[in-house]
Amino acid sequence: MKNKILKITALVLLSFTVACNDDFEEGNNQVNGTDFNKELLSPQQINEIIDASVENTGQFHWENASLQVLWSASQHGSNIVTIGYGTSKEDYIKANSTNSDKIVATILNTITENEKGSIEKTLIYKDEVLNIIDVIVTDQKTLYLLRNNKNVRYVEPADYRYSNYAQTNQRSGGGGSGCGFEATTLVSSDYTTITPGAKVPWNFYNHNIPTAWAKSTGAGVTIGVIDTGVSPSQSLLGSNFNNGASSGRTVQKFGTYVDSALLWATTTDGFNDQCGHGTSMTATATAPRNNKGLPVGVAYNANLISYRASANVVLEGYHEHKGVQNAFTGLGNNSNVKIISMSMGHFISIGRIVDGVRYAHGKGKLIFCAGGTSTSFTSFVGVIFPAWMPETVAVTGIKEGAGYTKCSICHSGAQMDFTVVMERKATGNTAPVLSYYENMTDYVGGSSVATATTAGIAALVWSKNPSWTRAQVLTKLQKSSSNYPTRDSKFGYGNINAALAVQ
Structure with a gap:
C-alpha cells in the first residue's frame, strides 16, 4: 500500500510538472515538438492519476490533466479526440454561434498542418446541434496547439476507457455494468395491493406517494428517461402502457447508442433494452397502475419517452x-418533455455530455441524475458525474429507519439534493419493480431507482400545477422535504413527502 501511494504521488507530481512546462511554453512564439515529454504513460499510470484526483477532490476533469496525460489517454483511445469549440465557455450551441464554421475550419487547418494529413482523414464527426467535433490526433504538439487556441473550450480523449484497465470493475464508478435480467417473487410484506390489482412498493409509503395519488397521477406530464432502453418483452411498458387505471398516455422509444467498435459507425442498435437497467428505471417512474398484480410506477399516468x-x-x-x-x-x-431522468454516470467529467446537459437545461427541463451506486470498495467516491453538475438534481438512496444512513451501495456528498428510502432495515430488500420479462417482478435499488422515483414525484407535482416553471416545481419539492430549510451536507434536503408536494 505504501509503495502504491508513493507511486501515485510521483505520477501526480509528474502531471503537475508537465502542466507547468505547458504554461511556460505557452509564451513561446515557436513550439518545438521535441521539448514535450513524449513518454507514453500506461493505462495503469493514467488510472492512478485519475484515482488520486478522485480521492482528493471527488472528481476528475481532463482539463486539469497534464499534456502528457491527455496525449497518453488519447493514444490508448484510438487517437480520437473530442473538441468543444466556441468563443467562450457559454458558446456551445451551434445555432447561437455566428462564426462556428470559421472556427472549425481554423481548428482543422491547425490539425492537418501539424499532423500532415487531410481533413477527410482527420474529421470523424461534426455535431449539428452543439459546438463539438471529433478528430484524429496523433502528435502531442497538436494537442498543445489545440489547448492554447482561444476558440477551443476543451480537448478530451474521446474513447479512453478507465474500467478496461482498472484493477477491479468496482473502481469503474458504478460497481459493475448495472445490468441484470433477474426475475424474483416478491415478499408479501414488501408491497400492498390496490385497485385494480397493482402492487404498491413498500418504499412508496415512506414518501406518501399513494396519498398523493388522490390529487395527482402525473397525467399530462412527459418524463424522458435516458438509460439502456426498454425491454421488448415487457408489455406494460409497451402495448399495455395504458393498462388498468392508466389511460390516455403515450410511450415513445428511441435509440442513440451505436454498438460498434468502428468509431465512424452511425447506425444505432435500436431502442430495445439489452441490459435490463433501463427497464427498471422506466418502470419505477411510469409503470401503469395495472390489473395484472405487478408493481405500479410513481407517475402511473405520465407519458414516457x-x-x-x-x-x-x-x-x-x-x-x-x-x-x-x-x-x-x-x-x-x-x-x-418537462422532466429528464438519468441513472448512469462516472466520476470522470465528459465534455460533450456536459454540453448536452446544459443544452437540455437551457430548454427548461428539470434533470434528475443518480448520485452514485457502487460497492464499499468505492465508498470514498462522493457524488458522480453528471449529478455533480449545477444544472442537475442529484439523488441517492438511504436505508429504512430513523435518520439518514445511505444504502449499502449508495453514495452521498455535498452536491446531493434529495434522498429516497431504498433498503429495508430488517431484510435488506430493495424496491419492487417490473421485471425485464412479462408478468414477472424483481427487486432493484441504489441511487438509480431513487432517481427514477424522484422524477416520478416531480411529475406528480407538475401535473397538479401545469403552468409552473421548473424552478417552481423544484422549490416545491425542496419545501416538501424532511430537511427543509436546512440542507444536510451529505443528503441535501432529504426525503420528499409527495402528499405535501401536491398540496
Whole structure:
C-alpha cells in the first residue's frame, strides 16, 4: 500500500510538472515538438492519476490533466479526440454561434498542418446541434496547439476507457455494468395491493406517494428517461402502457447508442433494452397502475419517452458518450418533455455530455441524475458525474429507519439534493419493480431507482400545477422535504413527502 501511494504521488507530481512546462511554453512564439515529454504513460499510470484526483477532490476533469496525460489517454483511445469549440465557455450551441464554421475550419487547418494529413482523414464527426467535433490526433504538439487556441473550450480523449484497465470493475464508478435480467417473487410484506390489482412498493409509503395519488397521477406530464432502453418483452411498458387505471398516455422509444467498435459507425442498435437497467428505471417512474398484480410506477399516468443511449450504466467509450449527448439534445428539443431522468454516470467529467446537459437545461427541463451506486470498495467516491453538475438534481438512496444512513451501495456528498428510502432495515430488500420479462417482478435499488422515483414525484407535482416553471416545481419539492430549510451536507434536503408536494 505504501509503495502504491508513493507511486501515485510521483505520477501526480509528474502531471503537475508537465502542466507547468505547458504554461511556460505557452509564451513561446515557436513550439518545438521535441521539448514535450513524449513518454507514453500506461493505462495503469493514467488510472492512478485519475484515482488520486478522485480521492482528493471527488472528481476528475481532463482539463486539469497534464499534456502528457491527455496525449497518453488519447493514444490508448484510438487517437480520437473530442473538441468543444466556441468563443467562450457559454458558446456551445451551434445555432447561437455566428462564426462556428470559421472556427472549425481554423481548428482543422491547425490539425492537418501539424499532423500532415487531410481533413477527410482527420474529421470523424461534426455535431449539428452543439459546438463539438471529433478528430484524429496523433502528435502531442497538436494537442498543445489545440489547448492554447482561444476558440477551443476543451480537448478530451474521446474513447479512453478507465474500467478496461482498472484493477477491479468496482473502481469503474458504478460497481459493475448495472445490468441484470433477474426475475424474483416478491415478499408479501414488501408491497400492498390496490385497485385494480397493482402492487404498491413498500418504499412508496415512506414518501406518501399513494396519498398523493388522490390529487395527482402525473397525467399530462412527459418524463424522458435516458438509460439502456426498454425491454421488448415487457408489455406494460409497451402495448399495455395504458393498462388498468392508466389511460390516455403515450410511450415513445428511441435509440442513440451505436454498438460498434468502428468509431465512424452511425447506425444505432435500436431502442430495445439489452441490459435490463433501463427497464427498471422506466418502470419505477411510469409503470401503469395495472390489473395484472405487478408493481405500479410513481407517475402511473405520465407519458414516457425512453432513450437507449448506452450499453450499461458506466458511461465509458466514444459511442456511449455520444449516445447520451444526443439523448439530451433530443429530449431538450422535444417541447412535450418537462422532466429528464438519468441513472448512469462516472466520476470522470465528459465534455460533450456536459454540453448536452446544459443544452437540455437551457430548454427548461428539470434533470434528475443518480448520485452514485457502487460497492464499499468505492465508498470514498462522493457524488458522480453528471449529478455533480449545477444544472442537475442529484439523488441517492438511504436505508429504512430513523435518520439518514445511505444504502449499502449508495453514495452521498455535498452536491446531493434529495434522498429516497431504498433498503429495508430488517431484510435488506430493495424496491419492487417490473421485471425485464412479462408478468414477472424483481427487486432493484441504489441511487438509480431513487432517481427514477424522484422524477416520478416531480411529475406528480407538475401535473397538479401545469403552468409552473421548473424552478417552481423544484422549490416545491425542496419545501416538501424532511430537511427543509436546512440542507444536510451529505443528503441535501432529504426525503420528499409527495402528499405535501401536491398540496
